[in-house]
Amino acid sequence: MKKKKRNSPFTDNMDIILLVIVNNAQVPWDVKHYEKEDEIAAVHILTHPLLMKWVDVRKYHKVLDWIVNGTVLFERDEYVTTLKQELQKSPNNKKELRKAVEFGKLIKSYNEAEVLYETFQYKDAYSRIVHSLHYLARLTIIDRGIYPEVTVWNQVKHLDIEVYKLYEELVESKEEIKQRVQLMLIATDFVISTRARTSIKHLLDIMKSKNIAWTYADLKFHSEITPYSSYLTSMIFYLTKKGIIQTLYKTTNEKGVYQRIYQVK
Template sequence: MEDVLRPIYQERASSSNTLGILLLEKVDSNNTVTDQFDCILLIIVKEAHESWYVKHYEFDGKKAAMHIVTEELLVEWIETSGYRKVVEWLTRGKIIFDRNEYLAELKSKLRDFPEQTRKLRKAIEFAKLVRSYRECKELFETKHYLDANSLMIRSLHYLARLAVLEKGFHPEIIVWHQVKRIDPEVYKLYHELIESEEPVEKRIKLMMLASDFAIHSRALQGAEHLLEIMNQKEEPWTFGDLKIHPEIKHYTLDLSILLEYLVEREIVETKLLETKGKKVFHRCYLIKQ
């Protein structure tokens, strides 16, 4: 397959803008990692007019997809799990062109999984977990049981990804396969929700109790990225200041509910600052000492 595709990627390889090229071939008929294509050609470039360009090919009854991605976007995907499949492409793919060992070093970093990147990924998943669980709880209390059940499944999925990150691994597409092996307790929750013959109301109620404990016990570790940033200064933070902090931009949509949860857990406390309005205060946040 590499020989057939060589004319397509050879021109890219000769460009000084190209950092590396990977080829990943599908290993079985049901492999979703390659989006059902027979192979993926991943080309990483320094810069481009489009940060992500995709082209599809067909030859000898087979299909191939070429993805041209800028280095900046690729790094963002890796750090935030913005496009989960790309990590598997990078770890499993065969290097067919590598400028100054760019891809070799990137593969090494992925295996090592730097601590700061892992903290950010945990914060993203934990914030999503808190939001999903809270929404599930609200739906349950208003007796929308089927919708609550859907959100409980989503919550457990975020919990699973968090459990994998805690063990120092990148969550894969088949995350429950990973979790079954490295965190049986979290896998048991999912299995009980899916396989239980209890009425849906009772099933969700039991899962909410278990999930509440699982979230509670992970609060400090899950929010570590945010807490370290807040600890950078002694003065209270306004929500606006936190929201525009460049290191928090990847989970700003869930920042508000995450802060509220940390306040309820008494990990973060609020401080009220006077405004021009009578008895109206700015609500600021700082880590509780």
Template sequence: MEDILRPIYQERASHKNTIGVIIVEKKGEAVSSITDTFDAVLLVIIKDSEQSVQIKHYEFNENKAALHIVDENQLNEWVLLGSNRKVIEWLMNGRVLFDRNEYIHNLRNELEMFPRDYRKLKMGVEFAKLIRRYLEGKKFYDSKQYLDAFNYVVHALHHLARLAVVENGFHPEVLVWGQVKQIEPEIYKLYEKLIEGEETLEKNLELLFLASDFLISSKIELGSEHLLEVLSSKDEPWTYEDIMNHSQLTHYSIDLSIMIEFLIERGYIHVHKVETKGQHIYHRCYSVESN
């Protein structure tokens, strides 16, 4: 298959802004989620592109292939946020066809080493997503919207599972529950109970919220370590705008605000009221609560 696709990837490799090309081929006869049902995927990584992603589909000899042309910045965002988890599988296990200045070689080494600072940021992002899904699920549960609550709790458990995998020094893969079953079976059992529980949905959710609250509480310091370290980097309180625009916190995106409020309720962040020109109206600023 590589021989047939060679003209396509060689043409891309000849461009000066192309820094790597990887091929991922379907294994066996079964439909593969890793390759999005295609027989082969070509991943072309480029620098400084106006389009962050371009995708082209090809067909030949009753086979089909997909070409993904991805800007380096987009690739890094996917790896960090886990928003395109197949990419890590492609990067780690795909066959390298072109590697300018050992870009892919060095990227693979970094992914395998999974540096502590990178893990802290990734755990922070997962924890923020976990908090949002959990609290929204709890809101639906309290209003007796059990199917909506179920949907949010499944997502919350998924982020809890990914957090546990990162905590143990691994990248969350597409089949994350297979990893969690080995690493933290307690979280896996919660998921299993939610899906297969013989009680009513209301009762299953009630038990799950109790257990989840304990597990989330046990992960607070781990999941908030990165955010609290950034907020501790200066003595004066932060405005929310300063926090939101900090280069290390932009990846928290829309989940940042709810995570800060959660940490205020748990006593990790302190609120400072700063006077404005309006009577009885204050700016809200934030600092890390000293122990």
């Protein structure tokens, strides 16, 4: 991947990025910097197992962008060519997982924006709302079966004008920052609530797979939920608040103390 502009965040401002994918290595992701004839290159050596984890949940978008948009210098058995094609698609078995991951990030960020607004930290609330809209944009793109690029707003503009307008109104409005954040919290909450059930299908399907109510620990340590377990608390509270899942209560050895357990409503 070569730098195309003087300032290039796509290549970390390096002149050249070389990505080497290997089967095994002592360090799963190693980076070395080199210089030759006034050109600076970063060589990233990445193991196949780690890369596949990132592919599953679309993590480290920049590295995945290098694969999609970079030039293949050498490959065996068309490995990179096939990987490029896979990254540009979103197979259904991974699509719902990726949507759940982005939804988890979205809810956590949105909740933080609400708290910051309520405590009069308007600039920080604005920052979290920008992040929330970014996650909403990625969720929209994934839902369309497309690979989210770094330039997500250029993609969203052609896919979902409702989400694009939210971002446009936030950054271009002449209102004071307090009013902008207040209006965006209301508008974003509406959009999230209308898309919540389809966005979180991955979690709901797991919960419906057994005719039981789940403890929080059962869900958190479920192998298929691991990619978004760090957002699970925010997701559970949001889904109970919206009536998508319900809370039941299990008696404990302590009188008057009950354990909360959850099931799809």
